[in-house]
Amino acid sequence: MNDIARNDDSQQRLDRLAEISQQLLARARALGASQAEVSCSEEHGLNVSVRMGEVETVEASNDRGIAVTVYVGQRKGSASTADLHEASLEATVEQACAIARYTEDDPAAGLADAALMARPQADGRFPDLDTWHPWRLHADEAIDLALACEAAGRQADARISNSDGASFGSGESLSVYANSHGFIGRERETQHSLGVALIAGQGEGMQRDGWYSIGLAREDLEAPAAIGRRAAERAAGRLAPRSVPTGQYPVLFAAEVARSLVGHLLGAVSGGALYRKASFLLDSMGTQLFPQWLRIDERPLLRHGLRSTWFDGDGVATADNPLVVDGVLQRYVLGSYSARRLGLETTANAGGVHNLQLSSNAGTLEEIMRGMGRGLLVTELMGQGVNGVTGDYSRGAAGFWIEDGTAAYAVDGLTIAGNLREMFARIEAVGSQPDLRSHVRTGPILVGEMTVAGAD
Template identity: 90%
Template structure:
């Protein structure tokens, strides 16, 4: 308790936020004085400590302090932006002037401008926004960080005699402060911490070596798995990949482990994002209101989730966020839009300027082990490689590694495979989503079973 109280007493984050807010107000006033019809300012400050070790030796210790000020002005529907990291008054003044000069020489953009004033998030009576429990500073010094990283690596190296080498362990702890303000009178302050610890290990010898790892991430120190547990998990994963085989090319059920399953949802998000849609570069054009997934599957966005990895009361335009379904009963309910992309499409913003916030995918199955037993025979994918996804056509082809499943259990490790299909077909063929999501992402999904995909191996 004494250490926690010490952290609270020495936490000057609110004073630093106040300083950033005061800077934003000065910049907005200056933009107005120079003739801008609208303006917005984003201010950020980040601090962090990162260490890495390898084979019991310290490799790097890095302390970071970064800040940035970005100013965007509008002269009617002409837009100009400029940024600086220098807080001296002369530099701030020059940044606003540069943004204004750029705007005067650009052409009108009918979608340009701030989000509508009526959509701005409303603060509480004291001028703050709801506490979403995202601020957990860790008073971590370099010595403690090094000790934790070393302990993580040592636990992994000692867990299995087949672990022959290490790619190293790393620990990072950071905090970020941000202020967004605009000429509607909106000003929003946010503060967030994030901490991580992970290790990558090598098992086997010579050409038979296999690499894998594990990591933990969270907003608070207490969210992290224990260093020894992370190390042991990494060793287990690396050793399990030894002596891989291939499989004959064919059509098989493919179960994506939770840590890679979220990439499938990421492809969905890319296809329904405003930028891809107004550029006509998406395989899901004009798909709102159509069925993409089985009837039992839903995806919900929960931006106000306490202690969520991507929780916020307002988006990057200052628009108020709220719980908002993306998929209900397998049907796509909406797109993912900020104010600019919404105007380009003739639609309304979904408060997603800057991205999505805490997506949760519904489940209809149990644990990974339950899903393996239910699948019986097929491919469990634990790693994906390459970028073979065409966002315009939905064609999907990626390198994969994992395990071949026979009679509901892992028969042997596999790699050198390619899994292929079309994302629209893959979404429709989702047969199950597991009940144990990977907590290390703002996209929370359990393992995803696709009933059939082409798996290309060595015949």
Template identity: 75%
Template sequence: MRLDALAAISQQLLDRCRAQGATQAEVSCSEDHGLSVNVRMGEVETVESTRDRGIAVTVYFGQRKGSASTADLRAGSLEATVDQACAIARFTEDDAAAGLADAALMARPGTGGRFPEFDSWHPWSLDADRAVDLALACEAAGRDADARIGNSDGASVSTARSLSVYANTHGFVGAERGSHHSIGCALIAGQGEAMQRDGWYSIALAEADLESPQAIGRQAAQRTLARLDPRPIPTGSYPVLFRSDVARSLVGHLLGAVSGGALYRRASFLLDSAGTQLFPDWFSIVERPFLTRGFRSAAFDAEGVATRDSALVEAGVLQRYVLGSYSARKLGLQTTANAGGVHNLQIASNAGDLDAMLRDMGTGLLVTELMGQGVNAVTGDYSRGAGGFWVENGEIVHPVDGITIAGNLKQMFANIAAVGSDVDPRSHVRTGSILVGRMTVAGGE
């Protein structure tokens, strides 16, 4: 019922845009409800309940664009928002790339005039008292796991649900709803300058898919204790294995480099790379927007364009860029239905779990944490602080921290030796651990 109400508001706003003389218009409406709590050392630190609403209107007068937004649903405020958007558009310059996505590309609803939801709506009836109890139980399970854990950065529990409608003057009206829940804990072990911090978390669209608070606390404790007593390693060139939860950052750098905004601004190390071999010939990345309970599943993108299963990388070759309609026009291409981002990426594996990958690597560095932002988007040069474990003969020998790993992303992509089967399910980028054949490691010795 609330989605229908937002859809009706969207249609009223589009009608007013037309009456004001707009040649095209689009409206986005959203409502979000959430609850989050944080505890630390057995005490409640914050309890926050949120309820947000937003209405955004964009109008086009030919190829002149204007936008305005409001959180007020009263008729006068909605009318003023349209008036402001139209006033802005009348004084802007023409932009040849401006306008709605092509009408022929709009998604079409199924039976009953609705789009599929992909099992993404699982509200959690969680009140503040229960949320606090769960967070306290999570932290207690971690703190009680070992006497060496003497401090905590706290535990958190959150739940959120959202409703959204996008509509435009092509006649497209798309409604979506989704839920998102999480539990996390971060602990501190050791004393003085020898203290180490780590944690664990679980996120899911359905509460039933979350790990238990106790399991999360114990995992946080195990990870924190494993980092005690780090030792330096010799500076040199070594194989580097990115554990699955940090490996997806490599995919993130790829996405940034092949996104339309970076490409038309000429701010990417992968300019003019579509159709070229960037990865080994066994490597592939596929976009899967229709996954059940996928974190980014959707039948349409932020412009109403129909999504589809599509290869981003196949046989190591970059098949396409990641484009919305504006960036596509700037590049002389067609949108890839990625306005608003990608929808569930799956990276194919060619290796076993993490233990098997350690054995195959033999001697090298296992990276479990990355720090800093040392990536040059224009050249692909990569240099980041890291922490993890030194590996010899396929076995973890000791933890390391305060090191730097460096290379060039183009070379790193080409030198990927393996992708593991140990997929981290807590992201829309689903990848196992990634082994890069060789990188420069400054180990502090």
């Protein structure tokens, strides 16, 4: 057993948070709440940043939060505190109850159905999903990692002229969710990251790019030198960018930006957007949105996943659940509240989705480029020009122009435009090498045709 394991008191701290949650639920019942739920969390972290070989910031964080929501009939009240003293905790519950008595009835308000709650093991805990890997390093060790990452990037290419800095972060999160159904869920997670942004070239010809690595365990991170070299390669590769003639071209989204397309899908099929009628995918469940070969699966129980959990933000049990099968949208993304608003059943997505994975029908990025022949490879997106109601899409883009299946030169100052429903239908390929730095796992995505507008 190593020193970290011997000194790990996370389970005791979770037990303490669970005790607090039970005290607050009991107090809410005593004050007349018909239902109640409590979320307790503790977060500890270390973040450092360096630039040009000098330390810029060192920050240690210790945050705590207690949130209480009560229901008096179908009236809801919420209050929160970071103070664990008895008087403050009691005042928080009292405030939530007072707010509930003055709010309007909401027919959709209330806890998720008791029968849907996740069931823990006999000891009250859920099986380990391998999300807890603390890295208790000292500030000087964290600084050394960031300095090594930046130094490797600055030394990798003579065209690197400056740095926007490197940063390292390591954090631990403990959380307990409990409600008056008797449900108590404990979770503990860690996350570590290391990255650098570099500047290549001189004067008006300078270009900026970077790279980063993220993971639950220290072993998940790329080596500092590898991150620095990758950042230098990306920054130098963007020098001397050109524009391209406006026209209709195939557009290949590199994996690190391709997940934004999935994000737009998730926004459009989320319960909040749907019951507000603010989605271009209203009434789209059961319809063909993508090519027949494409599938998107949600895998909340994936071991060592960036967003793995046995229960959602309502305490509802999670399970592997497809979102898209044979190109057809199978369901929406709903918590219990939005499900009631829509007259549907929760999909255990209160708080968001967990570990989405896209199917692949193609090889590597380079193989897809060779197959497309001519078009645009997008490595960076800018702006927020996406209309969630109509699906109209228009964003600034930079990357590389593809000729004869290879990257011919860097491009910048472009705008790519289309409509998301049409873009989804025109997906021709999803690559086999997903970017694992997100809970949305997708390889590069090739859209067969979009409008690409140059600066001319």
